[in-house]
Amino acid sequence: MAKEKKLVEAITSMDVDFAQWYTDVVKKAELVDYTSVKGCMVIKPAGYAIWENIQHELDRRFKETGVENVYLPMFIPESLLQKEKDHVEGFAPEVAWVTHGGLEPLQERLCVRPTSETLFCDFYANEVQSYRDLPKVYNQWCSVVRWEKTTRPFLRSREFLWQEGHTAHATAEEAEERTIQMLHVYAKFCEEVLAIPVIKGQKTDKEKFAGAEATYTIESLMHDGKALQSGTSHNFGDGFAKAFGIQFTDKDNTLKYVHQTSWGMTTRMIGAIIMVHGDDSGLVLPPRIAPTQVMVIPIAQHKSGVLEKAQEIREKLSGAFRVKLDDSDKSPGWKFSEQEMKGIPVRIELGPKDIEANQAVLVRRDTREKLTVSLDELEEKLGQVLTAMQTEMLERARAHRDAHTYDAQNYEEFVDIVNNKPGFVRGMWCGDQACEDKIKEETSATSRCMPFQQERIAETCVCCGRPAKSLVYWGKAY
C-alpha cells in the first residue's frame, strides 16, 4: 500500500493549488517533459496519442466540408510578413528570426512562422487567376513558434502544434459562411469528442486577430473557473487580398479581390481536456479521445488461468475498443493508480473468483462506479459504460460551467463576482474599448466573446452605465 500512496501523493490536490495540480498531472500522466530548449516541451507518447486522435477526428470532419491539406514553408521572409500592416504589428514582437543559413548570413532574415496568412496569400496570389480557381479551401497540420515570455505545457509554449485552415472565396458572403461553418465544426468536435461544452461568439475588436475583420471563437471554462479560448475562425474580408494583390477575373469579366478566412485549433486542447475533466487522482479522458479506452488488470495473476483469461478478454474486446492489458509485475493497487493517473476511461478487474463466477468488474474512471458483469455480456456492457461516460462527462462539464456563470447588472456586482466567484461573468457592454481596457486593468478579466445567443440582461453597460449594445462573456483566461 505504501507504493499506491506514493503515486497518488505525487500530485497536489486541485483545491489546494490548481496550477501545481495541472503541472503534476501533465508530468505524472507522462504527457510531456521539459527540455533543454527553454519554453519548448517534449510531447511524450501518452500526450501525442491524444493529439493523433484529435488530428484524426478533426481532419475527417474538415474533409467532409471539402478541405484539402497542403504544406507551406516554415519560414517567412521579413518583407512578406510586413505586407499587411496590422498583422505584422501583432506578430513581429513575438517571432523567432533566422539570420544565418549554414556559415553565411542571409540577405534577408526569415521568421519562423507564427501563423501562415502571409505565406498563403503569397501562394494564392500565384494560384488564383479566374473564378474557376475558387474557392481554395486549404489546411495544414504543422508547428508554429511564438516567442512567449512565460510558458506552460500545452497552454502556452514557444512552439506548439496546430492546424491552420486558410481559404479564399469569390464573395464576401461565401467567406463569412465558411468562417462560421468552421467555428461550428470546432464546437461540435469539442462537445461530441472532447466532452467540453463551449460558448460560440464573436471577439470584440480589441481581442480579434491581427489583420481580421471579424474573429469568431469558442470559449470553454476550466475546472478552476478560468476561461480558455479553444478555437478561432477569422474573416479577413479583402484586406489581405489588397495587401498581396490576390485578384481574379470574375464571371462578369471584371477583376476582383478574393475574400479570405483562416481558422485554427491547437495542442492547447489537451490542456483543456486535463483542466475540464481531471481530478485529484489524475487525468480523466473522454472515451472518444482516449488512446486506450480500457485497461484489463488481472488480480492474483500468478494463479493458474488468470493471465490466460485476461489475454483472452483483451483479444476479444480489441475488435471494438482500444484495449490494453497490464500484465507487468506491479501490484494490482499500483496498476489501478496508474490507470487512474493516465485517465484510462474503464478498467476491468479480473481475479480467480471472478473467473470462477464467469464475471469481471468494470470500474469507471470518472465516477469510480463499479459494475459486476457476466463475461458473456462484457462487450455489450462495456460499450454502454463508455457511451454513458462520454455523455455524462459533457453533461457534468456543462453543469459545472453553468453553475459558474454569473450575471452582473452593474460594475459593483461585476467586480465582486470577478474577485470572489471564479467563472464566466455575463455583462452588457456599450461597445467602447475604453470599458474593456478599464475592466482588464482593474479586474484582469477580459472580454471572451459576444455570444451568438444574445440576451438583454440589462439596458446599460456593466462598466460605464451608458446604453448597452451587446451581451459579453467576461472572464479571467489562460
Added chain:
Amino acid sequence: MAKEKKLVEAITSMDVDFAQWYTDVVKKAELVDYTSVKGCMVIKPAGYAIWENIQHELDRRFKETGVENVYLPMFIPESLLQKEKDHVEGFAPEVAWVTHGGLEPLQERLCVRPTSETLFCDFYANEVQSYRDLPKVYNQWCSVVRWEKTTRPFLRSREFLWQEGHTAHATAEEAEERTIQMLHVYAKFCEEVLAIPVIKGQKTDKEKFAGAEATYTIESLMHDGKALQSGTSHNFGDGFAKAFGIQFTDKDNTLKYVHQTSWGMTTRMIGAIIMVHGDDSGLVLPPRIAPTQVMVIPIAQHKSGVLEKAQEIREKLSGAFRVKLDDSDKSPGWKFSEQEMKGIPVRIELGPKDIEANQAVLVRRDTREKLTVSLDELEEKLGQVLTAMQTEMLERARAHRDAHTYDAQNYEEFVDIVNNKPGFVRGMWCGDQACEDKIKEETSATSRCMPFQQERIAETCVCCGRPAKSLVYWGKAY
C-alpha cells in the same frame, strides 16, 4: 483537340531532357509550387495527399513493431548540437540559425533541427534510469531544415517532411536488430506500396551518417539510370550515449550506456514515385498509394441519363475504391489528359452507348490497355485491374533496374559503363576509401551500398586491382 494537345505538349519528353521532364511533371500534375522562400516549396493538395498515404501506411507498419510517436522541439541549442563531434561536423555547415526571439538577441543561438539525434539523446538522458525504462522506440513526423545550395522539388529542398525514428536499447545486439528491422520495413513498404524495388545494403564508412557506427540503406534506380537513396537506418552503438551520458542500471546492478538507432524516410519518395513510374503523359501512381484510384469520366454528359449513371457508378464504387467523378464542363479528351497527367491509375469512360449496352470502358494508366466491362462486373474487374497494375508496375520497375545493372571487372570497364550506360554498376572493392575518392572524382559515381546479398564477381578491386573485400553497387545519384 487543340486543348488536349496543349496539355500534353506542356511537358518535355523524358528522353529529350529528363530533368526538365521531372520539373514539368511536378508542376503540371499540381504536386508542388515554388514560393518566395528560396529553396522551399509548397506541397499542393495532389502532392500532400500522396504524403498522407505514405504516412498512414508507414505509420501503421511502424506501430505493428511497437513504435510510439512523440514530438520534440524544432530548435536545438548550439551547445547541444556540439556534444557529439562527428555529428556536429556533419551538420553544422548546413543548418539555419535562429539568433533573435522577438525583439531581443538570444543568449545562445538555436539551430532549426536538421535531424534530432541530439534532442532525443538529451530527452533519453532524463528518461532512462533503469533497464525497466528500455527499450525506447520513438518516432516523430515533422519537418527538418538543411541549407542546401541547389534544390529540386521533393529531391532536395531546404525544408522537407519526414519521419525520424530514434531508439535506445539495453544491448548492442538489440540495437543492431532494430536497425535492420526498420530497414526491412522500409524495403517492404517501397516494394509493396510504392512498387519500387530496392537494393538493401550497408553504406561504406565514407558515406555513412555523421556519428553512426553503421548506416544501412535502401537504394532504388530511377528511370534515367540514376540512383536514389530511399531510406536509411543507423546504428549508433553507444557513441551518442557516451557523449550525452545516457546510462541505466542493468539487471546485474551495474551502470551501462544505452545503444541507439535512428531511421528516416522523407517526402523525397514522392520524387522517386515520379521518376520510377512516370511517362511522357505525366505521373503514373501505383494504385495502393494513389489518392484517387479511379476517375469516372462521362462522355456526352449533356445527354439525358449519362451524368446520373456516372454518379451512380461513382457512389457504388466508393465503398471499395478511392473514386472521383469529373463532371466539369471540359471536353472528355481534356479530362483524359488531366487524369493521365495526374497519374490516376484507372479511368472509367461511360457514354450513352455504353449505358445502353450496360457496360463501361476501363483504361489503365500505365499500359493504356482498354477493357470493356459489364456494369454488373465493374467492381470485381476494377479490383482485378488495380491489383494487376500494382503488381506489374513493380515487375516493370524491377526489370528496368535489372536491365540497367552492369558488372565491371576492372577500372576500364567501370569507367566505360559509368560514362555510357546509365544505371547501377556492380564492382568489387578493396575497402580503401582512396578508391571511393578516386572513382567519385574521376567518374562522379559514388558507392551506393555494399548489398546484403554479397557475391564475388571478381577477385580484385575494380579501382586499384588489389584483393577485393566486398561487392559494391556504384552509381550516379540524386
